[in-house]
Amino acid sequence: MTSSDIAARRRWMGVLAKARPPEIDEAWSALGAPSGYVHLRRPETGLAMVRGRMGGDGAAFNVGEMTVTRCSVRLADGAVGHAYVAGRDASHAERAAVIDALLQDEERRASIEALVIAPLERAQAERRDMASRKAAATRVDFFTMIRGET
Amino acid sequence: MTTLSHTGPAGGVPPTGPLPGFGDPVQDAQGVFRAVLDAMARPGTIHDLALGIEAPAPLSAGSAAVLMALADFETPVWLDGAAESAEAAAHLRFHCGCPLASEPAEAVFALVAGPALMPPLSAFAVGTEEYPDRSCTVIVQVASLAAGAGWVLTGPGIRDRASLRVGGLPPAFAGWVRDNHAGFPLGVDLVFTCGGRIAALPRSTRIGE
Numbered sequence: 001m002t003s004s005d006i007a008a009r010r011r012w013m014g015v016l017a018k019a020r021p022p023e024i025d026e027a028w029s030a031l032g033a034p035s036g037y038v039h040l041r042r043p044e045t046g047l048a049m050v051r052g053r054m055g056g057d058g059a060a061f062n063v064g065e066m067t068v069t070r071c072s073v074r075l076a077d078g079a080v081g082h083a084y085v086a087g088r089d090a091s092h093a094e095r096a097a098v099i100d101a102l103l104q105d106e107e108r109r110a111s112i113e114a115l116v117i118a119p120l121e122r123a124q125a126e127r128r129d130m131a132s133r134k135a136a137a138t139r140v141d142f143f144t145m146i147r148g149e150t
Numbered sequence: 151m152t153t154l155s156h157t158g159p160a161g162g163v164p165p166t167g168p169l170p171g172f173g174d175p176v177q178d179a180q181g182v183f184r185a186v187l188d189a190m191a192r193p194g195t196i197h198d199l200a201l202g203i204e205a206p207a208p209l210s211a212g213s214a215a216v217l218m219a220l221a222d223f224e225t226p227v228w229l230d231g232a233a234e235s236a237e238a239a240a241h242l243r244f245h246c247g248c249p250l251a252s253e254p255a256e257a258v259f260a261l262v263a264g265p266a267l268m269p270p271l272s273a274f275a276v277g278t279e280e281y282p283d284r285s286c287t288v289i290v291q292v293a294s295l296a297a298g299a300g301w302v303l304t305g306p307g308i309r310d311r312a313s314l315r316v317g318g319l320p321p322a323f324a325g326w327v328r329d330n331h332a333g334f335p336l337g338v339d340l341v342f343t344c345g346g347r348i349a350a351l352p353r354s355t356r357i358g359e
């Protein structure tokens with residue numbers, strides 16, 4: 001796996017993880033409810049520690065724990081798919097894992113990409129854009145007046 | 151005891167690729183833990199794990215189940231020459247998340263698939279006087295495991311005496327076990343697996359012919 005493959009897979013796994021469960025259900029029907037896979041790891045819910053850095057270069061600190069559900073599946077052709085999704089929706093994790101496995105087939109990748117990943121990514125970009133607009137509209141700028149000491 | 155199936159919503163187990171772990175991770179891991187606990191508490195008794203799990207060659211279902219129940223990211227696992235395959239290593243890394251030790255002395259669990267060529271038990275970590283629990287648990291995949299006409303076992307957890315016959319071990323093995331017992335409270339604990347059946351020999355057990 002080259003670094004560009006890793007980057008591509010990271011992108012679609014991220015899109016699947018950030019999608020909302022109803023959107024995943026729609027994508028699932030659009031794909032015709034794939035079958036014929038086995039669970040390598042059944043959906044299981046746990047906690048993951050989220051870490052952050054102040055300003056991108058500070059020391060790492062623990063922001064807090066979040067609920068994560070993970071799942072791994074294997075298709076009949078041997079492709080293995082993994083998913084780690086936020087929340088405790090088992091079918092979201094399972095379906096995201098199956099879609100991840102399907103996307104590894106290079107022949108079908110373009111069609112699944114157009115059918116599932118691109119619309120999900122668009123919806124997420126719109127949500128993000130909306131949220132940042134709302135935040136920007138209510139932004140307050142603080143000014144500190146220079147006191148007359150100089 | 152349940153027989154487990156790993157098929158997804160439709161379709162059978164594909165022929166190649168990684169294998170599933172426990173069908174029901176919580177119940178199955180606790181069941182295996184209980185079996186290991188009982189086997190350790192009553193040395194010489196044989197317990198059937200009765201799990202329908204598959205394991206990649208050369209791991210037996212019993213060894214894979216014991217490792218999946220016990221090993222995790224804090225416990226380096228050492229595989230002997232016979233157990234060391236890419237599939238086995240990948241299986242353990244995926245299902246246990248355990249690091250693989252390169253030397254027997256670094257391992258918290260050791261898996262011996264070819265007992266005829268195994269290193270002596272003194273090659274494994276026996277713990278320290280302060281922390282005798284920092285020792286290795288050695289899982290040995292043996293050719294046969296039966297009660298009776300073999301070693302005579304005495305010690306804690308055994309009323310009067312127990313007997314156990316283990317096939318496929320090197321001739322020096324009984325001597326290693328005696329030396330291991332002589333070092334009590336230091337020493338390694340042994341788990342024998344044969345298919346899906348297990349028996350255990352903790353360091354506290356004395357063996358005689």
